[in-house]
Amino acid sequence: MGRTRPGDARGKVLKAASTLFYRDGIHVVGVDAVAAEAGVTKAALYGNFGSKSRLVVAYLRERDRAWQEQVDEITAAHPDPRQRVLAVFDAYEEWLSRDGYRGCAFLNATSEFPDPADPVREVVRHHKTALHGYLRAQLARAGAAGADRLADELMLVLEGAAVQSVVAQDAGPFRTAKRLATSMLAA
Structure with a gap:
């Protein structure tokens, strides 16, 4: 897997979060699952959103x-x-x-x-x-x-x-x- 450019990670994480949060529920889905679904690191997720709460918003x-x-x-x-x-x-x-x-x-x-x-x-x-x-x-x-x-x-x-x-x-x-x-x- 190639590296994700910083600008691309935000969109990938939002798309993955949308799929997982809607399908499975917000509290059930952890940031590890969102990062894995998005194909980015947790650091990239936190770098773009700061917290799971801000990702949910x-x-x-x-x-x-x-x-x-x-x-x-x-x-x-x-x-x-x-x-x-x-x-x-x-x-x-x-x-x-x-x-x-x-x-x-x-x-x-x-x-x-x-x-x-x-x-x-x-x-x-x-x-x-x-x-x-x-x-x-x-x-x-x-x-x-x-x-x-x-x-x-x-x-x-x-x-x-x-x-x-x-x-x-x-x-x-x-x-x-x-x-x-x-x-x-x-x-």
Whole structure:
């Protein structure tokens, strides 16, 4: 195996951490396993992230960035804000079915990091708040009455579908949730 250039190690470690943390759980996976999966030394891992905690935060931030990119890509095809809201359900379905129905990485991380003051929880709050804000902004653009309340309700429907899709190991709950959201938007 050739030497990893310093700039390459960060990306390799993030990719390996994403695979292992999502598949096996964050606390179960040690830095030795991440370094081995990435094909880098532990020194390279620590040189880029400083600690496992900071690696976990970087992993979640990268997932958030990728999620936002996917939502933007899927919703951009819809000029109508109500259709953009419904397209978020499609984005969730595509994301979780591609990832093998292990659930929402952010909710999974929350269950592993119960302290509300933990930096991991801050990344989760940011992710969920950004999604809520996106829904609220689209609803306001559409002129929906009670955009804040409706965004709250749609978040519950989305999160419930995410959990049910894991239980069922199937995307069906997202289709049901999208039908429910369609009814909510028509009211």
